[in-house]
Amino acid sequence: MASSSYQAPRGTRDLYPENLAVIRHLERTASRLSRAFGYSEIRPPLFEETGLFLRSLGETSDVVSKEMFTVPRRGKANDASSSVTGYTFRPEGTAGVARAYVNGGFAQRAPLQKWFYVGPMFRYERPQKGRERQFTQFGIEAFGAASPTLDAEVVDLCMRFFEEIGFGDELEVRVNTMGDPSDRDRWCEALRQFFAPRVAARCSDCQERFERNVFRLLDCKNKACQDDNEGSPALSEVLGVDAQTHQTDFLKALQALGRKPVVDPTIVRGLDYYTRTVFEVHYPQLGARSALCGGGRYDGLVEEFGGPHTPAVGFAIGFTATELAMAELGLDESAAVQSIAAESIPVAYCVSITPDDRPHALALAGRLRTHLAAAVVCDHREKSPKAQFKEANKLGVRFVLVVGPDERAAGQVVVRDMQTRDETRVELLQIAAHLAAATEA
């Protein structure tokens, strides 16, 4: 189908100029909002030692067990003195950022760090609606504070992001707690004891989950399995006092911020590092892939990476699903997006009448570029004057500058305003000032 025999790798897409305005809007909003909340940008590498992700995400997680883009280490592959077996393109941002936090010595010299990042992530998955092998995430990570008010502020920042993009009441924040590690261990044990005698009667997926991650038995969509969940031990039964207090204070703080979270016990994040607060933001109309954002607290991760015990909380927003939701709500054509698209429209097109005029039109464009903020272009395809006007119109250019034999003889240029169709003759030396003034008005 394509004229080229090469195609973009499965699960990736080319972002052409015409599609980039929406993405830029998301990037700029992320950056502006993060700074407003006191977060600074961090850029860790796009790939890390494979072991980093094994350690942080958990070897049984789907991400690690079947979705990693990994390249083997070259040369010293058999070097037993090195623990590095290979490198993996980051499937998520938290692990790399936490590693950078430890390596930078922040835990000792300035424990409180609030960081954000925007960039590509990679997962070797079967692509489908809202899911790609290379996708972009905007994430924030706040280290060094254990207070539930920080959890609430993080959720607020997340919601503010969507509000700035133009979302309204369509979004839903769902929150839950995973407890502290000891709570989770107790809960896990209780669940295993509860389900061990009955797992054989459940669906094949659940048999898998029982071995891999018992928590997931709880959100199985199979009706029979849901019924079977009746009477299973709840985390709240084994939740420690500290984690419990954290959760109630977190909810209070959210209310103080005017947020109305839905407490949803089925939110059990798939990654090992979460503790206490977990949350997701959903756009329910999106169906299968309705989660736009996932996040939570991970108080043990920094320690896991060799740093001192450091509480931390963060989230990641996926642009792919966000773009889909935006398109559904018409937000991809918002004034903000259109104004970004307009940035790449040239302000002027220098038309040459005869072949002899071409070098002069080219030179005029060149001179104007140093004086004007917006782009100035001219023809390079030997088009007729009429065709040049057509192209200028197609580009949406505001002014056409006509360079012909008459104008050259007079040391002037005809400036045509494509909106009003007014034409005025302007001295060569005053064109930049003329255009600047006309653009202001």
Add this chain to the structure above:
RNA sequence: GUGGACAUAGCUCAGUUGGUUAGAGCACCAGAUUGUGGUUCUGGGGGUCGGGGGUUCAAAUCCCCUUGUCCACCCCA
């Protein structure tokens, strides 16, 4: 990894029970008397009908294989 649908021009798609040089709209390029745009009119370029094999006098159309895409499951942003 499992299942389903689809694959014709740059894009969106027609193509009747297999039958002559495969079409439309949009886009692109060029014209419609003298140096000027958005409408209209005329003309033009562009397709190994995803690829390979088979059935047939004849295949875009039927069969097999292959590659790719989309959708869903698992799981996740």
